[in-house]
């Protein structure tokens with residue numbers, strides 16, 4: 001599945017281990033998302049974003065936050081002047097689900113121009 005197809009999907013409530021993605025499936029989806037990496041334990045995907053200044057960084061975080069709320073799926077966010085790291089993981093399944101890849105693709109769509 002490519003990034004556009006992923007970003008056109010919406011998150012669904014996913015609960016329980018049976019909704020977790022197999023490692024091979026996660027690796028395949030990751031290939032559609034440039035710059036996103038698997039956390040060492042395989043239970044999260046992360047990406048660092050760079051911006052020119054603080055207000056652009058905050059603007060990005062607000063856009064991500066709005067999308068995340070709309071999808072009812074929420075990232076961990078770390079940020080400082082000109083940089084932000086997003087982490088997606090599905091707490092309710094204890095690892096990665098489709099929701100994480102959909103939201104990562106939706107983040108990429110926010111930045112596309």
Ligand SMILES: C[C@H](O)[C@H](O)[C@H]1CNC2=NC(N)=NC(=O)C2=N1
Pocket residue numbers: 013072073074075088089090091092093
């Ligand atoms: C009830 C609600 O849909 C759930 O608690 C959602 C909210 N946002 C979430 N965000 C993330 N990252 N993982 C979840 O499991 C999750 N669950």
